[in-house]
Amino acid sequence: MFKKSVLLGIVLAVLSVLPRGAFAMEIFMVGSYHQGDMCGQPQYDAVVEALKQSGIPDLSFRGYYLDSRRRSPQEIDGDIEAIIGDIRELKPAMVVTVDDLAFARLYGEVLKHPSMYLVFTGLNRSVEEYNKIEPFLDRSGRPDKNVTGVFEYLFMKEQMEMLEVLLERPLDKVAVLYSRDPVGMIIKQQIEDELSSTPYGEKLLFFGADSYDEVMDAAKVVGADDTVDGWIPATMSVRDRSGGFMTMADLVGPMISVISKPDLALNSSFTELGFYGGVSVDFYQMGFQTGMMAARLLKGHSISDIPVEDARASIIAVNRGRLSDLGIGLSQEFAGLVDQFLD
Incomplete structure (x- = not known):
């Protein structure tokens, strides 16, 4: 005991x-x-x-x-x-x-x-x-x-190659519209790093923004520049006019209304929001x-x-509705590469 x-x-x-x-x-x-x-x-x-x-x-x-x-x-x-x-x-x-x-x-x-x-x-x-x-x-x-x-890994090189397949020609310029919050700045740097050792590194144009008004000012410049073939939305978080925050879901509509060019989405979830899409990481x-x-x-x-x-x-995801709005048709070669079509 x-x-x-x-x-x-x-x-x-x-x-x-x-x-x-x-x-x-x-x-x-x-x-x-x-x-x-x-x-x-x-x-x-x-x-x-x-x-x-x-x-x-x-x-x-x-x-x-x-x-x-x-x-x-x-x-x-x-x-x-x-x-x-x-x-x-x-x-x-x-x-x-x-x-x-x-x-x-x-x-x-x-x-x-x-x-x-x-x-x-x-x-x-x-x-x-x-x-x-x-x-x-x-x-x-x-x-x-x-x-x-x-x-x-953001698959940026693959994204650029896919855009060339879509357009059926070499690229001239690709714009990056990014927010200056910590995540936006990190993604901007990562895009630069992934493309720095490729020919595409010299084709990038960067536009930073802290607020909704700055985002829209940059979007209008990108939309009006005939040398820009496509653009990457990386506006992760910006201030709205009342001092609150706007994220990608809030910004997609206003941005694509003034940029009539393929939007290279960082992930397929952004493609679901209404961007064209392309090659991205599978979360x-x-x-x-x-x-x-x-x-x-x-x-x-x-x-x-x-x-x-x-x-x-x-994953290669493409928003067909966005491509239709852009007036871009899909070649048989391109369509055969796509993993997921979204409407």
């Missing part, structure tokens, strides 16, 4: 110091944007689905959405403090961040907790830049701490790729064997 009571006391003592959820493998899912966001939500859902399909028992998911395109920095700061508090108290097995802001604000904290992992999906800012601030890669660029994930497949990496880590594989990867899957 004495031995049993001593053993019971030891068990109770151990239970008292274990974090809540210690017998479940808890995963924190942190999205940079709002729930249902057309860029973030497919990645989020795919990570969860991949982990559920992995056969790992007793997974538990805790979700957070920072809604960074529509909320003030002060509100986001408050949420980040709360998430960091939960990380320190609950000690999840893994934190999964969706897109740049969530990663930028949380990877430094997770590096302080070697027993947990952070896996990212959808980074647009280069991994090397983040590594300079808080190192997590070795000299060869492989993870040597507890952070890895999937970088969002769901990128999230699933991330979830498979996360599952390997949770099953005990060494992080040094799971390097940062580029998104592998692209």
